[in-house]
Amino acid sequence: MNLPLHKITSILNAEYFGNTSDAIIENISIDSRSLQNGPQTLFFALVGRNNDAHLYIKDLIAKGVHSFVVTYIPEGLEGKANFLIVENTLNALQQIAAYYRKLFAFPVIGLTGSNGKTIVKEWLNFLLSPDYNIIRSPKSYNSQVGVPLSVLGINEHHNLGVFEAGISTIAEMEKLEKIIQPTIGILTNIGSAHDEGFANLEEKIKEKMLLFNYAEVVIYQKNNDVEQFISSKTKTISWSFTDTTATVFVSKKEHTHEQTLIQYTYEGNISTLKIPFVDDASVENVISCLLVLLYLEYDAKTIQSRIELLYPIEMRLKVKKGINNCSLIDDSYSSDFQSLKIALDFLESQKQHQKKTVVLSDIFQSGLSNEVLYSKVSELIVSNKICRFIGIGETISTLKTKLPNAVFFKDTNEFLLYLDQLNFENETILIKGARSFQFEEIVAALAEKTHETVLEINLNAISHNFNFFKSKLKVNTKMMAMVKAFGYGSGGFEIAKLLEHHKVDYLGVAFADEGISLKMAGIKLPIMVLNPENTSFPAIIQHQLEPEIYSLKGLNAFLKIAEHKKLKDFPIHIKLDTGMHRLGFEANTIDDLIATLKGNQTVKVKSILSHLATSDDLQHKNFVQYQINLFEKLSSKLMNELQITPILHILNTSGISNFPQAQYDMVRLGIGLYGVSNDSEEQRHLENVGTLKSIISQIRTIQSGESVGYGRRFMANRESRIATIPIGYADGIARSWGNGIGFVTIKNKKAPILGSVCMDMLMVDVTEIACKEGDAVVIFGESPTVNYIAEKLHTIPYEILTSISQRVKRVFYRE
Template sequence: MNLNSANIESILNSKWNGNPTGETIDTISIDSRSLQNNEKTLFFALVGINNDAHIYLKDLITKGVHNFVVTHIPDGLEGKANFLVVKNTLEALQQIAAHYRSLFSFPIIGVTGSNGKTIVKEWLNFLLSPDFNVIRSPKSYNSQVGVPLSVLAINEQHNLGIFEAGISTVSEMEQLQKIIQPTIGILTNIGSAHDEGFASLEEKIKEKMLLFNHSEVVIYQKNNKVEQFISPKTKAISWSFADTTATVFISKKEHTHENTFVEYNYKGNVSTLEIPFVDDASVENVISCLLVLLYLEYDAKTIQNRIELLYPIEMRLKVKKGINNCSLIDDSYSSDFQSLKIALDFLENQKQHQKKTVVLSDIFQSGLSNEVLYSKVAELIISNNISRFIGIGETISTLKTKLPNAVFYKDTNTFLVHVEQLNFENETILIKGARSFQFEEIVAALAEKTHETVLEINLNAISHNFNFFKSKLKPTTKMMAMVKAFGYGSGGFEIAKLLEHHKVDYLGVAFADEGISLKTAGIKLPIMVLNPENTSFPAIIQHQLEPEIYSLKGLNAFLKIAEQKKLKDFPIHIKLDTGMHRLGFEANTIDDLIVTLKGNQTVKVKSILSHLATSDDLQHKDFVAYQINLFEKLSSQLMNKLQITPIRHILNTSGISNFPQAQYDMVRLGIGLYGVSNDSEEQKYLENVGTLKSIISQIRTIQLGESVGYGRRFMANRESRIATIPIGYADGIARSWGNGVGFVTIKNKKAPILGSVCMDMLMVDVTEIECKEGDSVVIFGESPTVTYMAEQLKTIPYEILTSISQRVKRVFYRE
């Protein structure tokens, strides 16, 4: 990056408050938690709906950062660092990026659309990298923040850029266009993603097409609605399966189990292309890449040779259980400098052990000399406090002099020969390698061996849902996130770690052992135990958990232990029964509660709470009003008589949305965090968190009159293909989901469940689905959803989620 403090002052038309003395800026940062922040960092204090980074500046100054772009200088910090004061810090970040982009004149490919942006970007990088030094967006950095951060990674050695742009509503693309300034534009598939942000399909297309207003050329699937928004100055290159007037007409399309063959006509020349995919989405994305290659005048033979080597793109950082109590972060298909920085932040965010290990391959296409590149890598490894570093490849051995305690291997096979000698145990391991190194073999060697059924947890979706509900709160309202029942079946520690990263105020668990497990694993957030048993009180005290107290018997038992241990002001939470009639002090016990607590210094009432019985059903809103009024009365009585000002909270997930007037000091977010709402309109704004997946173990053909499963509950009325899936009621799939009630999804098609669900298996009808053994199967996720399953089984989503057995491996990932 070729910017210094004087440049930035000029670009933003703002004077420094302080004395930056022309310092070189090495890193632009927006994340106060990143261990990569240092004295060469320029930190932008972004202000969002749910967060204001200005509150973290004091800590950043302590860590050595002394250059900031802010909307105001926080009290007490003037003179302690250098500040550029601007009206809007996000717009300032975008201004810097747009200026920086203008310093480079090489071709830039801009990609937008509803689906396929990241895949097209990654495939183009693969296809063009033999001829260009490519800079591209890391992962799916395509937002108002991600795009500027991507562009700011350009350096003088790059000669081609590929950046993706994602928008969710109007008035967003104009800024991204100024930053990317694409010379070549690609519009991928236009689907339903973010439909809620646009009045119509036409409005969505119009907004996306703004990216290409000043491009030399735009590539798209032929569509009249698209063409009306193409600038007259921009060359249009279209493709189509049906319209012969398209620039590239696909005249023939055939496929086998693994490949698709197309014939395409370009400038009167007909060529055949073998595509190593069969699904429609991948084929369309390959065709977008094909048109770029044609525009850049690649010959048919070169195009075929490169496209036949394309591979499925893994766009996610996955967290998996490893051998010997290790946890693995699988980023085994990517090795570039920008994504390394992201992966290291993710490692810190998700570390489950104090010991952090990085396995890294040679890094390609950095645009830097090996000396500069690996010096920067060494700085990252050191700043992120990596305990053990393992380098694999010929050039990464440059780090030997910079990381004296590191270990190096010439290739992946050599590493695998020595893997047992490395004694991996009780550590979090980031595995990050360029595709040619086949690091998936390292993941396989270090992963815990379990069966092929997994519950995938989307950490991005958790973050999205958390922020969605947080946006409904007043700035002063605290948030408790419920991670009881093993995180509603999704995994307790990993989600708790993410919530800690988001600075949630409290975690809630049902029983002491859940809280002890989190504290032992290193979670530092305060944890409230909602259903503590008296026998667990010593352990609660030992592990600094905070018990909910709901009866005089429980209170006296806790006070006795607290006095024995000579505690002072140990936090407790008083539960009031306002109508749920499950747990809590009732109105006629409040006086006794006050007498017991008055003057007692061993405990401190940290909060007073109650629970709504019908917050999800507005037909009972009068009863909710009754509960809220009673809570106000009883809690106020306690506060007045005891002269305390504790946190008060009564709202659960549905209450947050339906009764915002009762936010009090804190709310408790439960099932909504995991992407489930009782309100169908609200559900549209939540993202699916958990996807339960398995595979096809075997496919057989049965004849008319033959049966499937125990009790012959299914009898074939035709010749049928039957697939067996290795998941059953021991994994948490209800037996009542069988016999044609439920279905699984294979190749985006419904496969009805036939006969009874067995303990470890279920069988489905795949007569109308072209599939094979080993293909992926979705048990629930986007389709069927847990809400749909619950409706069919006449239960609630909570039961579906929490029933998934612990023998089902959880895989956590971030897009």
């Protein structure tokens, strides 16, 4: 922006005190820590519940800032700067942004919704950038503060805007609408995020739809609840999988291994589109983008060629440990001027070393000429006191004459060739590049070969636990080890390989795809699929898996395929329902089962099994005995009538210990293999397998009366040190584990979890712990144990283990 201070005073109807009202303002700031603050900065002193930026004005004046928007002039500072006094500084920030937005007449896309806003925004930027100079919200700047800061980044060279608006309660969207003033509106998925701020779903939708009050067109998934809040004068473009009256009707959706193929009808024409994602959320987000392209009259060929190049979006700047005691800030998929300013502020706030390095690619879609753009980049680099600058790309090399301590490479490959000569050590490195430069390769090269948040799997402990339970078995009793649910969350292939080494007799998985993955990875052990779907039978046969059969319908379906393929003696496993009432043949279906199998040579009953419902609770031992007796009766009848001698098995982990008389021919070892038992005495003999670890990202000090996290659910009653840990409910940490119920371990001491567990992080109290940023954190393992967490959350250890997201890296080791 470029506005004289006296004009801003008039716009805000502010009371002016100062002597340079003709000063030109080029930069708006709300962050007193930013090194980008300078003489052309107008600082808005925002006031929050626990923070008053007026307290930092004296320091900012000392650093060269001359102009401030305030609600009062701090004592002793009269006459030392330009002060614009207003009633509310946040309102003033929004007011100047709304005025500034009106200076530009190009189209603006405004997005809101519960989920998908940032992803759709970034994808639209990618899809439309060949044809427009786009200004968009950096990262997820969609709040009452973030939206005005985003809009104030517009310059005269931009010809399309893409801004997202997020709200958490009523009376917020009207303010954001005045700032964004969208001509094209997009409503993404409406989910449960921030539900607590609204009385009901209708109120939430009504509030969000205020963003589109004056939009020319609204794009949304067809929904009656939404349509009641769209003006009849507003053009709509809707889509649906089920409603043929939608503007775009998606009539077909097919998944392959890596993409989704949809067929859609628009204006009477039927088209197909390949989408490079298979998850439902991504497909829906792509469809939102598709409708924008259709509205802007892009042809089908262009739409397909661009959409097939879409890529997953990294939603946040990530701090990683680097080689040679370096810290890395990974922003390797983004290179635009607005986000560079944010990344540099983040670099300053996250630096763990005095030496700061920036690796930056050519910058695209700035809306500025190269000369102006890179002059501004050089100013940022200098003002942020960057010690070393590395430019990669043909255009950025124009900075050679502007930055003294800089080196340049024509592309990423050339940089990697000279990597060893650059001697990275003891520095914080911001890595920021446009996607086409593939800076993820630089991150990989500079990253320490560990991960911030990892689930460490002790293979020695698995061996120990396996042998512990094996010692309880008779000499001839076989062992099936359960590796379903990705090894109870610990990892499938690596554990299967170890069990193969221990000569386990069988592996058990829940679904066919788990078994296929193991077979494809080279596991030779027989694998039983406990819950096969009929549609998976051909794949089961192809990969030589062995299905559990639990119904006549399933049996007949499998036999039909087996006969068609002319199979002989293909192994199947018959499941009997002895009281669990989940899956299995009941007593009244045994005769039909026998009639179906008798004389059939395409399959062979390899085993007969059942499942105990209460083997872990000796109060129900009579019911267990009832199940065992019924299993004995039904299996004997099957064997006698069919003249077979299959493997019999009914015991799970708890059954191995509590009902040794029912070992039959095989037992199924499940969660006990992973170091968890329901019996406290037995638990002492098991070794912990999985340790979920993370690190401290940041430590801050808060004062009594200040809050932590969403909803201010924790209020400090003393000065406290708060550590932020980069793991949250998206990683599998239950939100109910927060608010003082749970804890993590740091330096062998308990650190209580404060406030709500967030999606990607949680906060803990480290006031009494001598720790620093970067120190290790144990989420669970030896302390707290998964048993302890399960008990406190009124659930079972299985849920704790299997909830750990696949995005958490598994690291396998032997001691």
